[in-house]
Amino acid sequence: MEDCLVLDDVGVRFGGLKAVDGVSLRVPAGQRRAIIGPNGAGKTTLFNAVTGVVRATSGRVLLEGRDVTRLPVHARAHRGMGRTFQITNLFPRLTVIENMHLALRGLSPRRFALLGEDRLDAAERARVEAALGLSRLAGRLDREVRELSYGEQRQLEMAMALATEPRLLLLDEPAAGLSPVERAIVSDIIRALPRAMTVVLIEHDMDLVLSLVDWVTCLDNGRLLVEAAPDAIRGDARVQEVYLGKARHDA
Amino acid sequence: MPRAGPSLPRLGVALGVLLFAALPLVLPTYQVSVATRILVFSLLAVSIDVLAGYTGRTPLGHGAIFGVSTYVTIYWVTVAGGSPWAGMALGVLAATGLAAVFALLAVRTSGVYFLLLTLALGMVVWGVCLRWSTVTGGENGLRGSVRPAALASQVSFYYAVLALVLAATFLVWRLVRSPFGLTLRGIRDSESRMRALGYNVPLHLFIAFTLSGMAAGVAGAAYALFNEFVSPTTVSLAQSVQGLLMAIVGGVGTLFGGFIGAAAIIVLENTVSFYTERWQTVMGLMFVLLMIFAPEGVIGRGLALLRRRR
Numbered sequence: 001m002e003d004c005l006v007l008d009d010v011g012v013r014f015g016g017l018k019a020v021d022g023v024s025l026r027v028p029a030g031q032r033r034a035i036i037g038p039n040g041a042g043k044t045t046l047f048n049a050v051t052g053v054v055r056a057t058s059g060r061v062l063l064e065g066r067d068v069t070r071l072p073v074h075a076r077a078h079r080g081m082g083r084t085f086q087i088t089n090l091f092p093r094l095t096v097i098e099n100m101h102l103a104l105r106g107l108s109p110r111r112f113a114l115l116g117e118d119r120l121d122a123a124e125r126a127r128v129e130a131a132l133g134l135s136r137l138a139g140r141l142d143r144e145v146r147e148l149s150y151g152e153q154r155q156l157e158m159a160m161a162l163a164t165e166p167r168l169l170l171l172d173e174p175a176a177g178l179s180p181v182e183r184a185i186v187s188d189i190i191r192a193l194p195r196a197m198t199v200v201l202i203e204h205d206m207d208l209v210l211s212l213v214d215w216v217t218c219l220d221n222g223r224l225l226v227e228a229a230p231d232a233i234r235g236d237a238r239v240q241e242v243y244l245g246k247a248r249h250d251a
Numbered sequence: 252m253p254r255a256g257p258s259l260p261r262l263g264v265a266l267g268v269l270l271f272a273a274l275p276l277v278l279p280t281y282q283v284s285v286a287t288r289i290l291v292f293s294l295l296a297v298s299i300d301v302l303a304g305y306t307g308r309t310p311l312g313h314g315a316i317f318g319v320s321t322y323v324t325i326y327w328v329t330v331a332g333g334s335p336w337a338g339m340a341l342g343v344l345a346a347t348g349l350a351a352v353f354a355l356l357a358v359r360t361s362g363v364y365f366l367l368l369t370l371a372l373g374m375v376v377w378g379v380c381l382r383w384s385t386v387t388g389g390e391n392g393l394r395g396s397v398r399p400a401a402l403a404s405q406v407s408f409y410y411a412v413l414a415l416v417l418a419a420t421f422l423v424w425r426l427v428r429s430p431f432g433l434t435l436r437g438i439r440d441s442e443s444r445m446r447a448l449g450y451n452v453p454l455h456l457f458i459a460f461t462l463s464g465m466a467a468g469v470a471g472a473a474y475a476l477f478n479e480f481v482s483p484t485t486v487s488l489a490q491s492v493q494g495l496l497m498a499i500v501g502g503v504g505t506l507f508g509g510f511i512g513a514a515a516i517i518v519l520e521n522t523v524s525f526y527t528e529r530w531q532t533v534m535g536l537m538f539v540l541l542m543i544f545a546p547e548g549v550i551g552r553g554l555a556l557l558r559r560r561r
């Protein structure tokens with residue numbers, strides 16, 4: 001199967017700190033992939049290097065076989081990347097529907113329309129409704145986002161990334177800080193994603209991760225520690241040592 | 252926007268237009284000219300609000316953009332001997348070009364850096380206007396009769412400016428409510444999310460800045476016909492600050508607040524300076540009081556109250 005995302009010896013340095021250190025991995029098209037690792041392992045920084053928020057200081061990032069290492073963030077979005085943020089990153093003073101409009105328009109030439117109102121056509125409305133329906137936000141269209149609960153904001157975070165219909169979706173701890181009920185909603189959303197969409201998921205909740213993905217990559221100290229199938233990862237001694245072990249200490 | 256505007260603001264706009272249309276019928280001639288000045292500066296404040304209120308970037312160089320249009324218009328008529336209409340068109344063109352240059356330099360900054368960079372660019376323009384005296388007349392500026400014969404009377408000129416300012420404001424209003432206008436508010440709220448969604452943020456800011464400068468240029472060209480005199484004061488920092496204060500007093504991000512702000516400041520300036528030479532102190536005090544009791548500006552405050560009532 002063709003690889004959707006390939007990282008070739010990617011490194012990201014912040015001064016003396018190697019936040020990501022020589023990571024190579026391949027994510028085949030359509031795969032559900034989890035990236036796990038303790039706090040500070042470099043997971044978010046790896047996402048940032050993939051999406052272009054930070055430039056990889058070494059190595060290459062290939063999206064569907066094309067080198068995107070030097071492309072700016074927005075150009076990568078146009079090549080089919082979408083993401084959510086670990087720290088909720090929405091437009092707080094705009095309404096839910098306005099947030100969705102911005103999500104829809106990012107890839108459409110209509111974003112430069114200077115005059116006139118914004119109207120969704122039938123296909124776009126269907127996309128918004130599908131994304132919001134999954135996220136249980138359909139009744140909240142005219143609310144300003146800053147008035148939503150934290151859980152609703154996290155769901156909008158997902159809905160916006162879904163509405164862009166990316167071919168590669170990067171989810172950075174989509175369930176962080178949510179109640180068990182809300183977590184179940186998030187895993188339902190991920191499970192309902194179209195199979196053709198490649199999904200890379202950062203998540204700390206092992207039960208959630210292991211029930212959702214095909215393959216797991218564990219990072220530690222910026223390095224790739226282990227890659228394995230979900231059932232194998234739980235029993236892996238090195239993963240237990242750095243991740244589960246550490247989590248137990250933290251608890 | 253999908254959200255239909257509340258009808259009260261619409262009523263307010265309609266009343267405002269009616270009020271401005273009726274003013275010359277009730278005011279003495281001298282005050283018609285004050286009202287004309289209010290209209291001109293309203294448009295400057297509206298143009299500033301596009302950046303300050305929608306993109307979240309506060310410009311301090313719009314006085315220079317405005318004033319360059321004034322210079323070009325007056326120069327074209329008094330020195331080059333051209334028609335005032337062509338002069339205005341050239342003035343707007345020059346302002347738009349200058350705004351594009353400012354924009355190229357400023358769109359990658361935000362916050363206080365944006366403010367200081369636009370301030371510095373405005374100072375450069377002021378310095379050029381002061382020193383390049385063979386063209387600009389230096390400190391003495393340029394003076395001459397610029398107004399077309401058809402608009403010789405105060406009242407007919409007032410209505411011409413009213414039509415121009417309303418048309419320009421209408422276009423700016425359409426702009427901020429367009430899909431492109433929504434991207435500006437998105438950039439104000441989160442640049443990183445905008446980029447992740449596929450928006451080329453600097454490009455959007457460049458377009459917004461240039462169009463905002465164009466609107467300021469229209470105001471500057473109207474000012475040329477109104478004032479028939481231009482000097483470095485017109486492109487000075489004080490001019491940029493005054494335009495910004497008008498936008499803030501009316502309410503940043505409300506667009507029409509520019510009209511309230513311009514009216515409040517110009518009326519105050521005219522009445523207070525009649526009684527005391529320290530009118531700037533009085534203005535300062537009023538501004539401080541406003542920032543304490545209604546930091547979101549007059550219209551901003553009104554809209555907030557309205558929202559609470561619903």
Ligand SMILES: Nc1ncnc2c1ncn2[C@@H]1O[C@H](COP(=O)(O)OP(=O)(O)OP(=O)(O)O)[C@@H](O)[C@H]1O
Binds near residue numbers: 019
């Ligand atoms: N912009 C930055 N400048 C400097 N250091 C950074 C920057 N971003 C991240 N780091 C550092 O890089 C390391 C990796 O951080 P990163 O956020 O990628 O970890 P993470 O695996 O996502 O952790 P968490 O599970 O807590 O989200 C940390 O030591 C962090 O302090």
Ligand SMILES: [Mg+2]
Binds near residue numbers: 043045
């Ligand atoms: Mg992280």
